[in-house]
Amino acid sequence: MRIRAATLKLGETFIGIQLAKIVESKNPKYPVGQYVTAHFGWRSHTISDGSPINGQIPALVPNFGGLPLSLALGVLGRPELVRRDRNRCWWSVGSHVGQIAKIKGCKVIGITGSDEKGRVLVEELGFDHFINYKIADVDKALTELAPEGVDCFFDN
Structure with missing residues (x-):
């Protein structure tokens, strides 16, 4: 790209x-x-x-019968089985996808490898939360931040 x-x-x-x-x-x-x-x-x-x-x-x-239209969209997120492992929202694509998701009214949780990057995601880019995968239990943190589950997951 x-x-x-x-x-x-x-x-x-x-x-x-x-x-x-x-x-x-x-x-x-x-x-x-x-x-x-x-x-x-x-x-x-x-x-x-x-x-x-x-x-x-x-x-x-196709008509998804009431399911989110985002099932057909890659730019704003590829809904797929959530792999709760390392993925980077800090880089240009992920940070842009997160900002677009916020504009569209989504709750955005960024997963990154440092608290410094996480603070930028929240304070400067408007993400709702971040998880530092190097020090946090990502499964536990996602369960706490999104108790009803994740509707859309983007991993570049």
Whole structure:
């Protein structure tokens, strides 16, 4: 990703996976109101005719029957079986994902390897809590901070 980012000029769109709601459509395969995911890029709106983009055909997101839409999204979190081990929210991707999650109204718990980094996550980046995996029992700390469980987990 760093190589690709280094080739971008100021103002160019970073191409990555986007989860998008179809707000207007002339293609019966992609009805208004449906969600779709593809390599559209990190932008607020995309125009597509349904053709492959960067080798990927836009995929309709299935109806999850009331489950969170984030099940289809990688940028804001890949819900998966939570591996409660070392993962770094301190680095650029994790710190950005945490800030986006806060903007979206999530409770954010960062897992990092020092109290200094944890304080930055909470005091400067707005995370709700942090866990220093080097000195804390991560399972116990997560159980205390999220007693009803974790809905979304991001590990870059």
